[in-house]
Amino acid sequence: MSIKLLFSEYFEIDGDVLDAYGALNICIDADLPLFIDPFLLFSSEKPEYTELHDQIVNHLIALKELATNNPSVDARLFQFPEVKQNWLGLCKWGNVGKGLGPQFAGNLIKAFNGFYSNFGNETISSSAHIEKLTLVGAGIGRDFISDFTTNIMLEFLLEYTQKFCT
Numbered sequence: 288m289s290i291k292l293l294f295s296e297y298f299e300i301d302g303d304v305l306d307a308y309g310a311l312n313i314c315i316d317a318d319l320p321l322f323i324d325p326f327l328l329f330s331s332e333k334p335e336y337t338e339l340h341d342q343i344v345n346h347l348i349a350l351k352e353l354a355t356n357n358p359s360v361d362a363r364l365f366q367f368p369e370v371k372q373n374w375l376g377l378c379k380w381g382n383v384g385k386g387l388g389p390q391f392a393g394n395l396i397k398a399f400n401g402f403y404s405n406f407g408n409e410t411i412s413s414s415a416h417i418e419k420l421t422l423v424g425a426g427i428g429r430d431f432i433s434d435f436t437t438n439i440m441l442e443f444l445l446e447y448t449q450k451f452c453t
Contacts, residue, residue, distance in 0.1 A: 291315075292314050292315060292316050293312050293313070293314060293315070294312050294313045294314075294315055295312050297315055305451075308451050310447075310448075310451055322432070322433035323433045323436045323437055323440070324432075324433070324436075325340055325343055325432065325436045328340040328343070328436075335443075339439075339440045339443055342439060342440070343435075343436060343439045343440070344407065346439050347406060347407070348406065348407040350364065350365060350395070350399070351399040351403070351404075351406050351407065354395070354396045354399035354400060355399055355400055355404065360396065362389060362392040362393060362396060363392070364392075365391070365392035365393075365395045365396055366387055366388050366389065366391065366392045367387040367391075367434055367435045367438040368387075368388075368434070368438070369434050370434065370437045370438060370441060387434055387435055
């Protein structure tokens with residue numbers, strides 16, 4: 288019996304085909320300790336990646352508007368669960384990570400009404416950056432920022448995957 292742990296093995300696709308497309312040959316059994324870095328999207332020379340960063344920032348600005356204009360805002364709008372289908376992140380077993388839940392949502396709402404009330408209107412740099420969110424609460428690191436980024440760019444990832452499959 289041969290255990291097929293890699294995407295290419297399980298679906299019987301030549302790994303070179305994935306490499307040529309620019310896709311990651313994921314392990315289908317567990318998360319890989321890899322992350323989607325929004326700052327790399329921001330600094331990319333590929334317009335589609337910088338556009339993704341802009342979409343992420345615009346989503347945060349929309350959340351900030353919700354948080355500051357509505358004292359009874361639904362905190363679930365500020366939660367970003369782990370996107371299990373990408374197999375990126377940190378999980379001891381499998382690919383079911385924590386994501387950004389109620390504690391993050393509460394901290395983000397509080398931050399938008401306080402310390403980060405100027406998010407999107409910064410004067411120090413030419414653009415807002417979501418990397419500020421690492422400061423929103425204890426334990427918010429690269430895995431959680433990657434979860435957030437993956438949620439916002441999910442449509443792009445789905446289209447990228449669909450294009451490869453067809």
